[in-house]
Amino acid sequence: MVGYKFMGKAHTHAYRDLPFYFDTDAVPVLQAIAGRDETGVRGAADKWGFASYETDWRRLIERDDIDLIDIVTPNNTHAEIAIAAAKAGKHVLCEKPLAMSLEEARRMQHAVESAGVVHMLCHNYRFAPAVQFAKQLIDSGRLGRIYHMRAQYLQDWIMDPDFPLVWRLRKEVTGSGALGDIAAHILDLARFLVGEFHNVVSTMETFIRNRPLGEMTSGLQADVDVNGATGDVDVDDAAAFLAHFENGALGVFEATRFAAGNRNGNRFEINGEKGSIRWNLEDMNWLEVYLADDEAGLQGFRRINCTEEVHPYAANYWPAGHIIGYEHTFINLFKELMDGIAKGTNPQPNFSDGVKNQAVLEAVELSAATRQWVSVVQ
Numbered sequence: 001m002v003g004y005k006f007m008g009k010a011h012t013h014a015y016r017d018l019p020f021y022f023d024t025d026a027v028p029v030l031q032a033i034a035g036r037d038e039t040g041v042r043g044a045a046d047k048w049g050f051a052s053y054e055t056d057w058r059r060l061i062e063r064d065d066i067d068l069i070d071i072v073t074p075n076n077t078h079a080e081i082a083i084a085a086a087k088a089g090k091h092v093l094c095e096k097p098l099a100m101s102l103e104e105a106r107r108m109q110h111a112v113e114s115a116g117v118v119h120m121l122c123h124n125y126r127f128a129p130a131v132q133f134a135k136q137l138i139d140s141g142r143l144g145r146i147y148h149m150r151a152q153y154l155q156d157w158i159m160d161p162d163f164p165l166v167w168r169l170r171k172e173v174t175g176s177g178a179l180g181d182i183a184a185h186i187l188d189l190a191r192f193l194v195g196e197f198h199n200v201v202s203t204m205e206t207f208i209r210n211r212p213l214g215e216m217t218s219g220l221q222a223d224v225d226v227n228g229a230t231g232d233v234d235v236d237d238a239a240a241f242l243a244h245f246e247n248g249a250l251g252v253f254e255a256t257r258f259a260a261g262n263r264n265g266n267r268f269e270i271n272g273e274k275g276s277i278r279w280n281l282e283d284m285n286w287l288e289v290y291l292a293d294d295e296a297g298l299q300g301f302r303r304i305n306c307t308e309e310v311h312p313y314a315a316n317y318w319p320a321g322h323i324i325g326y327e328h329t330f331i332n333l334f335k336e337l338m339d340g341i342a343k344g345t346n347p348q349p350n351f352s353d354g355v356k357n358q359a360v361l362e363a364v365e366l367s368a369a370t371r372q373w374v375s376v377v378q
């Protein structure tokens, strides 16, 4: 694993818990973790149970006892690490967004495909049982033709103007702001549930343009540097876009870190000719379903607790009604990753999805700059 903070913690937890819930032919072993600061990375290795640590990720890639490289570092490091790992014959799991640009994403896809290694992209929200169940309902035709998807990813953690200029607000490290960080998740859900994007029209806004310098500490928290220096924000604080899907559906998307009171409001509604579904991460065990063929008088949205044995992944956890949480989305994704490694297949989402997602991100940015509809390059 390269990196040891927010996603380092989420991924390590999932590797440790996976064999507890699932029997997979490949089983993760926490062999080594890399970070630049020796005290920090040694502390992470000790606390999380890694057998060893390195202070340069390149050493991980040289080691014969490492089969999988897991990239949980900022976005501008993904390509270099993933391409080097693939060239060394290592399987690769990469955090989202895959890359800084479509061109970079394509180079990453080429590297993993020509090396023949297993690759996955960590869009973990696909793996909430309720989202997987939504996919089953759509694929089985229960909603009929899909007309609409409206999705929002609403956060509020940088609203304080004194919140520092962390890496997620610096274009050279992150690529884009709310767009690549959180709209990436909802457009990935859209591709998973509804289909490929045809074109987009968008607008993006930066509300606070100058901030004190500082660094992320843990989770989504940060410390301001003591020297009082400031810097300019060069990414979006919010992005909104309309989309046509290839199958004729319409999409409305909004991503912002300035929606006060919304800590992690990742939600969508999909409307089809025979019904609708709604999901909200902050209430993630539940899927709301409306079926138009319910009898008159009883029609309405029903709330389904997706913890029954019939719901995807749910039987591996607890009896019905004994809910699961955020961390289980990673465990479910890692189950697919381990199966992929054991069988030599590439589960989705993988680097091919990363390229398609990046094409949408790039089209949204171009549309905001040109104020025109932009086709999504497939």
Ligand SMILES: NC(=O)c1ccc[n+]([C@@H]2O[C@H](COP(=O)([O-])OP(=O)(O)OC[C@H]3O[C@@H](n4cnc5c(N)ncnc54)[C@H](O)[C@@H]3O)[C@@H](O)[C@H]2O)c1
Binding pocket: 002, 003, 004, 005, 006, 007, 008, 034, 035, 036, 057, 071, 072, 073, 074, 075, 077, 095, 096, 097, 122, 123, 124, 181, 216, 217, 218, 219
């Ligand atoms: N799947 C999700 O829901 C989700 C959630 C949060 C973050 N992410 C993604 O995960 C990645 C990491 O985000 P995070 O929140 O864990 O960030 P973070 O700031 O909490 O941690 C980043 C880690 O990378 C290390 N690092 C930075 N530059 C490095 C370099 N050049 N070489 C080696 N290590 C380096 C840092 O020291 C730190 O350990 C990002 O790509 C982000 O977009 C995904």
